[in-house]
Amino acid sequence: MSGPGWGRRVGAVAGAWALAGALAGCGDLAERLGESPPRAEPVPCPEGGVRLMEGEGNAAMGLRVSDVRLLNCGTAVYELEGYPEVRLLDRGGRPVEVSVAPGGNGVVAAGEGGGEAARKVVLRPGEAASTSLLWRNLVTDGAGAAVEGWVLEVVPKPGAPRVRLELEHAVDLGNTGRLGLGPWRLPGAPPSDPGPSPLP
Template sequence: MTGEEAASGLRVLTLELTNCGTEPLRLDGYPSVTVLDGDRRPVTIAVGRGSFGISAVAAFDAEPQPVTVPPGGSAVTGLLWRNTHTDTSAPPVVGEHLELAVATGEPTRVFTPVAPSGGGPITIDLGSTGKLGVRPWTAAP
């Protein structure tokens, strides 16, 4: 997890993958993402490709391109959501962990997002929106 940006309730979390293997890793498309609560149970939300109607963010809506990550190299993706809570009949939806796979059908790992430089945990604070957008893989800058 490389950081979070927030403005007007819009949240962007950048995720960086580093290839720790000895062979190149080919990525094409989007990672598979499941948001988990504090007990590591999936939260009920809609996860969609691109900005998913949350906000117009060009990097999220770019056409996926194949990315080859050499050993020691990196690629990035990101998550986009809005922290808006308008339904007072239910508590806000908050995720504390992420279950990620490089692509649908690949093995998953569970991560706890933390702020860069040893900061505290980052929550996926979806409010009552129930929507999460996923950016396609791109080569790391």
């Protein structure tokens, strides 16, 4: 096949390959020169010197347990003792109506666990403590619509600024309206279990 049209097409294809080769060569040159894409800016530490992080979760037969970690991202020692103050918000930022209390809070029956003794926890910069959330994903007929919490707000200790965490995994409460809460503890510390709050 020949002719002016064919020649123009061959020239266009050859030009495209030449351009691709030139761009690849630029990329190789940049790599040889040690250039790299710009790094994301670090997330600033909140005002109170601590940041919330979503931890691991566990689910069995509708019972949910989720760890929430508090990282000391500041420059000073941060002390905790007892239980945090916790509030859940829905996707629209509205507070979720839920009873939050230490221990099992009626989520589990007596003898099933869910209670831990509170201890003093001292976090040096870069260290983290964790608390546990306990709930059931249960929907009962006639007891209202199921609700989910997608934002967690925590006051780590009395007088501390509130810190906020957007959750990747919802606190799917169903319509149970109850959330149990563990005390602050160091990750890996063995829990002490004096027994949960009894079912009402």
